[in-house]
Amino acid sequence: MSVRHGLLALLSRGPRYGYQLRAEFEASTATTWPLNIGQVYTTLSRLERDGLVSRDDQGDQDEQGRVRYAITPEGRDELDRWFAKPVSRADRPRDELVIKLAMAVTTPGVDVAAVIRAQRSATMRGLQELTRALRSLDASSEAAQRLVIDSMIFHAEAEQRWLDHCEAVLARPSEENP
């Protein structure tokens, strides 16, 4: 997940303060990825170091001395490149569940079926919560929020199917040699 590019995208709409960036980032991702304000300022200072954002000279500091940031032309180029480039599998973090199950299958003494069952119940509870979140959105909600929740629903659904698949695959040999 790229906080860096997310902030650039928000700044492409106009100069913003750090706290605004945080609020808008969370709103457009349906608070899926909470950001702390420290993360926002760390990222902004890296973006500034790389010449992708600058302190907005026109904008005054607000009464608390906070600074507005603006995107630079280099920042816009970087953002365009980001939108144009598909996300590759390798850019995504490894899935802990996949590693855990692979290890469970190969480690003696681990009850793989129990691992699968526990995960399936937990994943279903997550899916139930996401479904509630989706139902609670009303017509005025932003499309971005809905699509983010939809994405998580599809992921949870895929995980559920994969767990069913694992259970079925693992059940076969044990039936042949009980």
Add this chain to the structure above:
Amino acid sequence: MTENRSPDRLPAPDGEPVVRMTGVVRVHGEGTGAVHALRGVSLDVAAGELVAVMGPSGSGKSTLLNIAGGLDRPTEGSVALEGRELRDLAPKQLAELRRRSAGYVFQDLNLVPSLTVAENVALPRELDGVRTAKARREALAVLEEVGLADLGDRFPDDLSGGQRQRAAIARALVGERRLLLADEPTGALDTRAGDEIIQVLRQRADAGAAVLLVTHEPRYAAWADRVVFLKDGQIVDSAAAGMETAR
């Protein structure tokens, strides 16, 4: 607009689930050929609750649904529908309780093609002995609830797949049925129509019906208050939504 009480207005018997299954065993066949479809399943569905049943093919999902609605009898164990033990009922009483209390929605819709949608929905009430005009009023009321108010005079073949399935749900709901049993009701539908069906089932539960849904689709099961996983005729796990319903 109508003096008829809708099914969700019925007072629930205090604390009594609409359907209660206790230690249900169902064996098909005998001797070496015997198949244990259910091996001791206990499950309650309360008024206002949507319970989803998931599990691989052959895990006993449909058998469970049929037994819950009195379409099939358990080999062992008990089933109580609205507080009445089904085992104690004579076949005629059972048929009557089943018709009055439980509605069924299956993947193949079984709408009668030569009857209009409203006539299809009114049919079970007419079989109950309700007069035609009253049965029609009830049918139109329930069609409105499932969003088909304007389509009562069409024939099933004139409707989309999703609309036909909603008509089948309306037929399952008409009258004072408090238990709705749905076996893969979204099975043959595309995502959008499937979403409409699950929304109707959810609304019915929220309005006070007890809904038992068999599905293999996690995205639809996730609309339930409780999801039970069936494997080899036994409940192996369940997931309850939200802390407040987790018990």
